[in-house]
Amino acid sequence: MTTWTELKFGGRTFSSEVRKLGDMKEVVLDKRFLASANMDMELYYMFRDVSKNEEDKKRIKERELRYDITIIPPNTLGAEFVKTAGHYHPLLPGSQMTYPEMYEVLEGEAHYLLQRREEERGREKITDVMVVKAKEGDKVIIPANYGHVTINPSKTTLKMANWVARAFSSIYGPIEVKGGAAYFELTNGEFIKNENYGAVPDIRFLKPEDTWIKQIKLNNEVAMYELLREPEKLQFLI
Numbered sequence: 219m220t221t222w223t224e225l226k227f228g229g230r231t232f233s234s235e236v237r238k239l240g241d242m243k244e245v246v247l248d249k250r251f252l253a254s255a256n257m258d259m260e261l262y263y264m265f266r267d268v269s270k271n272e273e274d275k276k277r278i279k280e281r282e283l284r285y286d287i288t289i290i291p292p293n294t295l296g297a298e299f300v301k302t303a304g305h306y307h308p309l310l311p312g313s314q315m316t317y318p319e320m321y322e323v324l325e326g327e328a329h330y331l332l333q334r335r336e337e338e339r340g341r342e343k344i345t346d347v348m349v350v351k352a353k354e355g356d357k358v359i360i361p362a363n364y365g366h367v368t369i370n371p372s373k374t375t376l377k378m379a380n381w382v383a384r385a386f387s388s389i390y391g392p393i394e395v396k397g398g399a400a401y402f403e404l405t406n407g408e409f410i411k412n413e414n415y416g417a418v419p420d421i422r423f424l425k426p427e428d429t430w431i432k433q434i435k436l437n438n439e440v441a442m443y444e445l446l447r448e449p450e451k452l453q454f455l456i
Contacts, residue, residue: 222263222289228270232287234263239295242303245398247412251296261300262290267384274446281449282456284384287324290368290376298402299329304367305388306335307360315362318455319382321352322442326376328352329369332360333400333418335392342392344400344418349409355438356426365392367399371407379442383456 225232239246240257265287269275278285293300307317321330334346350358360366370376393399400418401409409421430436434451445451 221260222291225263225265225268225287225289227265227268227287228274230268230270232265232268234265234289236260237262237264237303242394244394245301245303246295247298247398247402247410248296255296259293261293261295262288262302264288268379270443277446279384281446281452282384283452284382285379285443285446286382287377287379288368290326290370290378292370292373292375294405297404299369299371299405301367301369301403303390304331304365304393304399305390306365306392308386308389310362316364317383317386318362319360319366319380320442320452320455321358321360321368321378321380323352323354323356323358324377324379325354326370326374326378327354327372328358328376328378329371329403330358330360331367331369331399331401331403332364333366334364336363344415346422347400347419348422348424349401350424350426350429352426357430357436357438357442358426359429359431361429365399367393369403371403381442381445381452381455385456 223234239259243252246252267284268287269278309316330350332348333344336343336345352358396414398412400412400415403409
């Protein structure tokens with residue numbers, strides 16, 4: 219399997235942070251697979267705070283944003299497709315809304331599993347679950363108050379980018395404690411419920427453009443990185 223320790227972007231070179239199987243074994247469905255799997259298996263590669271040049275780097279930082287690229291080679295975790303560990307975002311200061319995020323598929327295919335988490339009488343409740351199937355060029359907005367997992371359901375490498383506020387750290391604990399997201403996508407394409415959640419809603423399947431914010435005119439012809447030249451379209455992230 220190809221490893222991605224470095225990424226060249228706009229003439230600059232970036233080093234990856236590697237997510238190994240052992241880092242996220244708690245969120246894998248297939249425990250029989252885990253019993254014999256190599257915990258050092260590299261699952262995906264994260265390149266944080268990427269920019270094409272020093273001028274862009276300064277501009278991104280001034281706007282309190284971060285542009286990342288994640289590469290997920292094709293793989294399986296026993297019964298399910300390879301995926302990210304999954305996380306939530308913290309609340310915006312002085313708000314009951316969490317930070318949103320924007321993704322773009324650069325190459326390959328992605329299934330974004332989104333779940334809305336609320337507190338009811340001090341207990342967690344999942345009130346909505348969505349799956350967005352995206353291909354090269356598609357952009358997907360993760361709305362406020364949703365956690366998310368990215369799945370690579372194909373036999374090709376998934377490369378995706380994201381814009382996000384640089385002011386926060388992702389929250390992995392709630393999904394890890396539950397042993398994964400509310401649903402697992404099996405290698406036969408079936409989605410099955412994670413029994414650790416109890417009752418969860420049925421999945422709503424959306425198109426990427428269904429997640430867009432109407433006031434922000436997006437299209438799939440302009441690469442998401444170039445929104446740096448239209449900063450008003452990224453303002454909602456911070």
